[in-house]
Amino acid sequence: MGNIVHFENVGLRYGTGPETLSDVSFTLATGGFYFLTGASGAGKTSLLKLLYLAQRPTRGAVRLFGEDAGSLPRARLPGFRRRIGVVFQDFRLLPQLSAYDNVALPLRVAGVRESEIEAPVMEMLAWVGLSARVTAKPPTLSGGEQQRIAIARAVIARPEILVADEPTGNVDPDMADRLLHLFEALNRLGTTIVVATHDLHLIGRIPHAQLMRVEKGKLVDPSGLLRHPPGGA
Numbered sequence: 001m002g003n004i005v006h007f008e009n010v011g012l013r014y015g016t017g018p019e020t021l022s023d024v025s026f027t028l029a030t031g032g033f034y035f036l037t038g039a040s041g042a043g044k045t046s047l048l049k050l051l052y053l054a055q056r057p058t059r060g061a062v063r064l065f066g067e068d069a070g071s072l073p074r075a076r077l078p079g080f081r082r083r084i085g086v087v088f089q090d091f092r093l094l095p096q097l098s099a100y101d102n103v104a105l106p107l108r109v110a111g112v113r114e115s116e117i118e119a120p121v122m123e124m125l126a127w128v129g130l131s132a133r134v135t136a137k138p139p140t141l142s143g144g145e146q147q148r149i150a151i152a153r154a155v156i157a158r159p160e161i162l163v164a165d166e167p168t169g170n171v172d173p174d175m176a177d178r179l180l181h182l183f184e185a186l187n188r189l190g191t192t193i194v195v196a197t198h199d200l201h202l203i204g205r206i207p208h209a210q211l212m213r214v215e216k217g218k219l220v221d222p223s224g225l226l227r228h229p230p231g232g233a
């Protein structure tokens with residue numbers, strides 16, 4: 001099992017403000033399950049943005065899939081991004097598209113034939129309990145329903161990394177458990193999972209998951225396991 005993500009002394013500054021993240025160094029193993037915690041404003045979303053290549057670090061290096069993300073030619077970014085599924089904190093569904101078409105989007109972008117799209121999309125919508133809302137558009141759905149569509153869309157193309165920012169923030173505990181089962185099933189198939197959450201119950205549900213914690217823009221790593229995982233960086 002190799003390493004899929006490596007941050008080395010990463011710093012991030014928005015504009016001319018102070019550093020939001022400083023000296024962040026860690027390594028994620030391929031196929032690992034990671035929870036990212038920290039107080040509101042500590043820098044979790046910012047760290048995830050660096051991970052899914054929505055932000056470039058202002059210093060340090062981010063390596064993904066064994067390559068330096070900072071020196072990737074622009075033309076290769078979309079291909080890289082397709083290997084990462086993202087559940088955004090604010091969902092970012094396309095309001096004019098139905099639930100079905102939102103979930104189908106990553107498969108269509110990847111060039112999957114229309115005849116091979118319906119079965120996985122319907123299966124995924126069933127998984128998240130939304131078979132009855134296939135034609136509904138996001139503005140007519142509840143926050144929890146939108147969140148579940150966002151999750152279905154993030155996982156449908158079987159990404160190598162799934163990054164989820166508070167993915168159970170808007171659902172009840174039963175649905176949170178169900179979504180966690182989905183993440184676990186993906187993890188068993190080899191997907192590396194990174195979930196930012198404040199939900200301690202959720203964290204307790206995956207005993208083998210590793211905990212990452214950001215405090216005021218710094219990664220807390222008292223055991224050194226994130227910086228120097230067993231097996232080497």
Ligand SMILES: Nc1ncnc2c1ncn2[C@@H]1O[C@H](COP(=O)(O)OP(=O)(O)OP(=O)(O)O)[C@@H](O)[C@H]1O
Binds near residue numbers: 041044047
């Ligand atoms: N685009 C931006 N421009 C300027 N400052 C930003 C931007 N995004 C985040 N910040 C600042 O960076 C800091 C960390 O924000 P971030 O969203 O990463 O925290 P978080 O740990 O995810 O918080 P929460 O749990 O509330 O979502 C905050 O002080 C925030 O105001």
